[in-house]
Amino acid sequence: MNFFHKISRPSWLGICILIFLFSIIVFNGMINDWGRASQGLGNLITFFNESLWPPDWSVLEPQAYPVCTVYPNFMDFTCSTAWIGMVETIKIAFVSTVFGTILSIPLSLLAARNLNQSWVSYSSRFILAGFRSLPSLIWAIFFVILVGFGPLAGVLAMTVYTVGYLGKLQYEAIEGMAKIPLDASEAMGLTKFETALKVVIPESANDLISQAIFMFEYNFRHGTVIGIVGAGGIGYYINLYLKFLQYDKVIAYLIIIFVVVLIIDFISIKARSYFTEEIDLPRSTWKSIFLPSFLN
Amino acid sequence: MEKIPWKIEPIIRLNDVTIGYNVKEPLVEIPNLEIFPGEIVAIAGPSGVGKSTLLKTIVGLIRPISGSIEVCGKFFRDRPDRGELGYVPQGLGLVRHASVLHNVMLGADAGHNTPIPFIGVFRPSLLLSWLLKKKTAKKKAIQAINSMGLEEKISEPIRRLSGGQQRRVATARTLAQCPKLIIADEFLSELDEKTIDMVLGEVTKYVRSSNAALLVVEHDITRAKMMADRLLVIDDGRINPFITEPTALEVKI
Numbered sequence: 380m381n382f383f384h385k386i387s388r389p390s391w392l393g394i395c396i397l398i399f400l401f402s403i404i405v406f407n408g409m410i411n412d413w414g415r416a417s418q419g420l421g422n423l424i425t426f427f428n429e430s431l432w433p434p435d436w437s438v439l440e441p442q443a444y445p446v447c448t449v450y451p452n453f454m455d456f457t458c459s460t461a462w463i464g465m466v467e468t469i470k471i472a473f474v475s476t477v478f479g480t481i482l483s484i485p486l487s488l489l490a491a492r493n494l495n496q497s498w499v500s501y502s503s504r505f506i507l508a509g510f511r512s513l514p515s516l517i518w519a520i521f522f523v524i525l526v527g528f529g530p531l532a533g534v535l536a537m538t539v540y541t542v543g544y545l546g547k548l549q550y551e552a553i554e555g556m557a558k559i560p561l562d563a564s565e566a567m568g569l570t571k572f573e574t575a576l577k578v579v580i581p582e583s584a585n586d587l588i589s590q591a592i593f594m595f596e597y598n599f600r601h602g603t604v605i606g607i608v609g610a611g612g613i614g615y616y617i618n619l620y621l622k623f624l625q626y627d628k629v630i631a632y633l634i635i636i637f638v639v640v641l642i643i644d645f646i647s648i649k650a651r652s653y654f655t656e657e658i659d660l661p662r663s664t665w666k667s668i669f670l671p672s673f674l675n
Numbered sequence: 676m677e678k679i680p681w682k683i684e685p686i687i688r689l690n691d692v693t694i695g696y697n698v699k700e701p702l703v704e705i706p707n708l709e710i711f712p713g714e715i716v717a718i719a720g721p722s723g724v725g726k727s728t729l730l731k732t733i734v735g736l737i738r739p740i741s742g743s744i745e746v747c748g749k750f751f752r753d754r755p756d757r758g759e760l761g762y763v764p765q766g767l768g769l770v771r772h773a774s775v776l777h778n779v780m781l782g783a784d785a786g787h788n789t790p791i792p793f794i795g796v797f798r799p800s801l802l803l804s805w806l807l808k809k810k811t812a813k814k815k816a817i818q819a820i821n822s823m824g825l826e827e828k829i830s831e832p833i834r835r836l837s838g839g840q841q842r843r844v845a846t847a848r849t850l851a852q853c854p855k856l857i858i859a860d861e862f863l864s865e866l867d868e869k870t871i872d873m874v875l876g877e878v879t880k881y882v883r884s885s886n887a888a889l890l891v892v893e894h895d896i897t898r899a900k901m902m903a904d905r906l907l908v909i910d911d912g913r914i915n916p917f918i919t920e921p922t923a924l925e926v927k928i
Binding site: 568 | 735736755757759760761762763764766767769770771772777781782784786790845852
């Protein structure tokens, strides 16, 4: 008899309440002055009125640095730091997603337990877990030390993290695929390499593509941060103005990032809906992405 | 050494084999079973009795509990040579997101082509022979697709085909492989009468003409009697030969 079968519903509720109470006790143990929490709202209002609002949209105007010229006058926002930083972030995210995907596919094929002996898969998993163990920000610090400031460090850091994270998603997708095609190809006598190339990759291609698109979205969101340590992208400018205490410019950057993240998220959801497993499922429409379901 | 015609080596030879997933619960005991080239053998029996397990054991996907299994001259653990064994599993095992041609080419490649070794990139002669083999394989694949009546679906992905069409694709994949031994798990279910005649006709023609063997699980006992030279019935965990009338097999030997 399983232990969990003996617990009836009321005692499950009791366990949940106990866990919650326990977390409150732990939380209380960490806080020595509850008065600070009540000051927070007042501080926010002061800070918001004095420093944050209104946002300083001068970040969308061309600056003396970086040097840049553009012929039609109405396009001069493309010379602003916000635009240049954002484009660089997107470039870093795109390049590192492509490189990371290329590198992670062989590793995830090796890591899948249904294709390999356990020592092969576990050693490959060990490598993937190693890449994944540090967040991309820490990888960025590491690569900034190695190759210096700029987008090169950003691309390297994001690529390494992408390999670790995407590799895990991919080997889970590969392990989720049906066993019978593998049986059939084993019976036919196809080599492991042929099986991987002609059976496993086409069969799990939908998952692999949709995960790569998700990874691009994820990399873009993280790419805004890695600039803080000097690895290129819009984070560099945010860090710059944070140091000068120009919070109104920082909030302008944050609003721009928020809007672009939303747009890229929507595009990603839309693009991934083309790679759902069953063709019978209705594809998500633009309306269903933008509006909550009860408004459809 | 010249082969003596009246001493034909069996393609499958099972001796005192016990099969099953669990050592404590053996499913079927097979004291002795030999299947010769050019022979069609059907296995029948109630469901859950271990027919598919027997086929999987012969294919080499499950290890037998005891006994010796020899398939295409190789004993268990050693696999038959590439392409010698064609397997149509019950779940078909097709690559669902790829085209019909891609799937049939898997079998054709297994039977007629070997992957190019890496050094082949630097050796034109190797590359050329590989390309020629690839061409043969493609010809065989298209032939097999045509023989199954799937010409129009050749570039259609598998998931858009009906169940019966998918079954024909799996059969075409095995035929394109030109194996010595075909092991098929209910490859005629979900087909209508006309298609059954066509598929069975093609497979029988292949088996007879190229002296291959066919081992098939068939639910329908009348159809099994009709198509097979020998019918084996699994009952009570034993395999019993069901004597049918002497057929082409005797004539051939």
